[in-house]
Structure formats: C-alpha cells, structure tokens
Amino acid sequence: MRGPNIVVCVKQVPDSAQIRVHPVTGTIMRQGVPAVLNPYDLFALEEALQIKDRLGGRIVALCMGPPQAEAALRKALSLGVDDAVLVSDRAFAGSDTLATSFALASAIRQVGQEQPVDLVFTGKQTIDGDTGQVGPGVAKRLGMQLLSYVCRIPILDMDSQSIVVHRWTEKGVQVLKSKLPCLITVLEGTSEGRFASLPEMIRAARQPIRVWNRQAAGIEDLSKIGLKGSPTVVGKVFAPSRRAERAECIEWEQDQAEKAVSLLWEKIRARQPELVEKLSGDNGGENGQERVSE
Amino acid sequence: MNERFDAIVVGAGPAGTATALTLARGGWKVLQIERGEYPGSKNVQGAILYADSLQKLIPNFREEAPLERHLVEQRVWVLDDRSYIGSTYRSPVSSDAEPDRYTILRAQFDKWFAKKAQEEGVLLICETTVLDLLREGERVVGVRTDREQGEVYADVVILADGVNSVLARKAGIRPELKAGEVALGVKELLFYSQESLEDRFGIQGDEGVAIEMVGKITRGMVGTAFLYTNKESLAVGIGCLLSDFRKEKVPPYVLLARLKEHPALRPLLRDGEMKEYTAHLIPEGGYKAIPKLSGDGWLIVGDAGMFVNSVHREGSNLAMETGRIAAETVIELKQAGEPFTERNLRRYRQRLDQSFVMKDLRKYQHVHEVLDQNRHFLTTYPELVNRAAETLLRVDGVDKRAKEKEVTRSFRKHRSYRGLFSDAVKLWRAFR
C-alpha cells in the first residue's frame, strides 16, 4: 500500500505580535515587521508529519506569495516536508480569499498530476486576514470533503481510503468519518511542534524550492485571480477604540475568602448575567456530544 | 554525521555574513549557523551603517539593500540637566558623490545581507545554537549544535558569535568579559509618519540626521547617547559601561526615560509610538581588550573579537572588515596549500594590524581610562560650558567683559588652572 500523498498549504504573514495600526489613518503599518510562517499552519504541518511518521508517503508544502515567502517553505522543509512549491506571480497581487483559493486549488491539481493527492491540510485561519475561508474555498473547488477545525486524526486507512477525525464545535467534539481525498483545516494547540535534526536542517537549506508562475500553476483564466478575481471590497479599516473598562481590584481580609468569592460572583453577575446563568445551568451536565456521520 | 564543510561560520551578524560571503566567492563550501529565527532577529538596534566596508563586498549595495536614510546632518550635543550646547555639521550629498553613512534597521539589513551570501552559495541554517567547539587535540575540527545528530566538521571554524561569545569563553579562547570592558546599550524605536519626521528635522526624501550626545545625561557614568532618524521611526538610545551601571545602581531604562524627558529631546520625540525596547552589550574595551584572534583551526571576527571603536561608534563596519580579512587570509593559505595551523593563521592578525581597524583602535586605546579617571569630564564640564553659554548669551545689562570674567571664575572655581591645563592635555592625548 502506498503512503498518502499530502499537500500542506502554508502562508507567510507579518508577525501580528509586532504589527501596529497607524493612529491616524487606521491602516496597518508593515514597516519593520518581520514575516513569519502563519502560526496556525505549524499545526497543519505537524498533523501531516505525524501521518507521514506512521504511514510514510510524501508531503508537499505549497505557498502562494511573493518571492520572499520562500522563507516559510524553507521552514516547512526543515521540519521534514519532502518538497516545496512557491506559487508566485505578479498576476496574483491583490487576490482576496476567493481568488487565492482558486489559485491554490489549481496548483494542487498540478501537484496531483505528479501523483494523486489524498489529503490537503491548511491551518484553521491566518493571523493577518483571520477569515478562515481559503481552506474551505479550496475544498469546494477541488470537490473534496471539507473537514474543518479538526483537533485529532485517530484513523487514516489507506486501504479503505477513509479517515476519522475529531472536529471541534461550539457544542462539543464531533467524530466524523470521511472518504479520501479530503481537505482538513487544523485547530491550534493540537500538538507540540518538532525540532529538526542538524542533517535535516542542512538538507532543507540545500533543497531547491520550486517556483511556479501562473502558467506553471495551471491557471489560464486571468479573470479568476488577482484584483480581477477578487470581488471583496474593503469598505473601511479602523482600529477599534480601546475599551473603557478597567480591571477592578477586590480587596479582602485574611480568613474572609468566601466573602471575597461571593463579592466576585456578584460583580460577574452584574456585568454578564447570561454567563452566570449558563455556568450554573451546565453544572455536572455531560459537556460533549458525539456523533458519527459519513 | 559525516558531512564535511570547508568552513563553518558561527553567527549571521555582519561579521559572520561578511566572512561566509567572501569564503563562498572563493569557491568554499560554507555552513553558517545562526541561533536566531533569522539573521538579525536577535539584533534589532537601529544603527548607522558605514558604506565603505560593505561596498568592498557588495559594490552596488545602494540599489538593493534595505537602507533607511542617508545622513546629511550630524549633531554633537553636550547636555547638562536642562540645556545643551552643540555643533552641527550639515552637508547635502553632492550629485557626483554617493552617501557614505546610512541609518538602517538591523533586523532587515542583516536578513538582506545574509541573503546575498546565500546567493553566493553559503548554506545558512537558523534557529540552531552552537554549543561547543569540537577539537582533536588542540585543533578545532568542527562544532556541536543543540540539534539531534548535531555535530558537524570543517577545516576551519570562524567565530562570529558577537560580544558575548559564549563559545570563545567556553573554549578558553577569550577571558570572561569584564564589566569595565563592555557597555550596556538600551534603545527604543519610536514610530512617526514620514512627514512628521521631515518637519521635525528639516529633512526631505531619504535625508537623515544623527545626534550624538554626551554629558550629564549619563549621571557621571562613562557613556554616550544617540538619536537616529529612520524612514518612519526614530532610534533613541543610551549606553554606559556595565561597571558604572553596577556602581551607580541606576537601571538603564530609567536613564533612557530621563534622556527622553530632557528638554532638548522631548520636543523631537513627542507623540511617538514605541515599538520596541532592546538592550544589548557593546564591547568597549578597545585595543587592549582584543583577545587572541586565531589558533589551530579557528579565527575570531567582529564583536566576538571585541572590535568596536566606541569613540566613533563604529562596530558593524569593523565586523565586516575583520570578517572579510579573516576569509581572505584562509583563502590565501588554502591556495598556497598551507594548513590552518596556529602559526599560519597568525597572518590574520598581521593583516589586521595593517588595516584601519587596528590603527584606529590603537589610536584611541587610552580614551576609556582617561574618562574613567576623570569623571568631571562627564559632569562638571558639560555643566560649565552650558552655563558659560547662558551667561554670555543673556542680555541683562551686565557688560561683556564682566561676563567673560564670570565664566572664567566659574571654571576656576571647579578646576585650578593647572587642572584645566592638564585636562586639556589628557583629552588631546587620548583623542589625538
């Protein structure tokens, strides 16, 4: 049985911890902000790598971006990815999530011509756009089953071409079974990252990264990419004003912890009555809800 | 692991990258190892880049390096508690000459510089710390990193791991840093719009200003402060000898906060948005602190070798210069078929002695001692000259001769004629 052929989509983003919003214009000031691999994508990479550890196969990291986004792929390579493709073309400039998913889907089809793709991974969202739309968009365009917000993959069976994943929802965890191929967006905190060995680092530094322009990525229709292919209109960008609320200090004497707790409780109730209601209602109840669907 | 390299360079600051780039151009197989996430990630200070040393490596760097502004104006200020006296040199760059000093953001510059080395064939790996030098007998034959299977071998190892050089200390190559030989520099980056900076400093386009400051702002400690204009930010910082910080027990950030509040700076810095606060050591020991620079299978370059001219605030250029010269030395040896023995590698030091690096460092070798032993240079004089200026400039019905006498008296009250004279001689000797 052959191991799975996996594509992991990664993006290079400005390190949001270091981003500032211009106080007057409200635009994002990117100057001097270092670019990093989208942190959520690290969890996608790790899931893919764990599958490869178990079942073998091949992982291709795919990134759409400017030439310097190569750094993100270099990082993916050092973690143990086999191959890296940078989809880079001026024609992609100004792409929104719709156009990006079109371009990525097309590139994944090209990867599939080398060997059929069984699984596509993405992070749950990026930290610059925060939309979480690109993964689902790619799944739709490729006609793959979408499994979003996945926190665990207990079963991947290449013989029966099926996969079982745990999917996080607001109500609890869903256990879903699906046929391959499918696209999985991975939730953060699912795993600890790995630390490549020195020979792996050297291999990654040495390995050439394939750069595909529009044609190489198999894109003919220029109206589907870049500004033309992007119907999203950004009406206004603004920095939300700071919240006026301040932390409040509750003072209490020694041996009066209970009094302090009830005081705290009162304060919470005053501000967020729904929350208190929910907390007291949920007490002891079964939190998780399980469901298997195909 | 059995892979071998011709050279391993530890560190991807200006020194390491200049070394790696030169070696790769000489056809060497080079592995460069950097601890930070990317080159420059550990090196955030806004700084002045001196063109000459970089130009020798990348003649057309002006076309592509991430430069902030070129300096058209340099101010030197002597501050007392509330006023300052100073000089300004301004000269627009003439159309037939290229600017020779630029402000840069190190995080961006180092990355670009390392990229140039990679294009020449250097294999760079980041997020990897070198823990030890590997030896066979006395000879250094490789390094051990913090990664699995982390040993790697080379014919020669170049230490470019910066002022702390844990490696050099661990290997007994360099003695422990003495608190009197390093300064602790703290710096903030404050953001503004481009137009606002142009207004504040009377500059346009890519023009920039640098202000160097001495005086009472360092509270009698040996040190200096600076303010540099970047494209959309100001770098403001202050540095003093570590030993002085310890003695005076002033936290560095307090010193920086006071500097920013000084009436001379406050208006220039108003409404800035602080982005980062960083602290870094600067080797200040000068000529006398320079350790042994090479031995069997190893050389040391840049801050790790204590190459900083603290009087002129030159560091990154000396780093590049020493890196290039070290690389050229080993390339020549290899071409001549000579091994990298302790004896042969002494040629590195000999070449340095012929270069401006050692000549400059030798010239200023007594400056710190003189300042250290004559603290009044840093406290009394700044106050006196500021007061003298005030006395002379104020129009208050006192005749000018009487004012001059008053100035002379104020100096005499603090220093005898002999003292004044010997101070002048000391200073002249130290800086001549």
Ligand SMILES: Cc1cc2nc3c(=O)[nH]c(=O)nc-3n(C[C@H](O)[C@H](O)[C@H](O)COP(=O)(O)OP(=O)(O)OC[C@H]3O[C@@H](n4cnc5c(N)ncnc54)[C@H](O)[C@@H]3O)c2cc1C
């Ligand atoms: C506040 C301040 C202002 C300054 N202003 C100026 C200025 O205006 N102009 C100027 O020319 N100079 C200036 N300098 C000095 C200048 O920054 C240094 O001289 C210069 O950076 C030295 O370069 P280097 O390559 O030797 O060391 P560094 O730039 O320190 O680089 C050393 C590199 O080695 C890496 N490293 C360290 N240990 C290891 C290890 N064990 N394994 C792997 N990697 C390791 C580090 O992460 C680092 O990237 C300033 C310094 C300070 C602190």
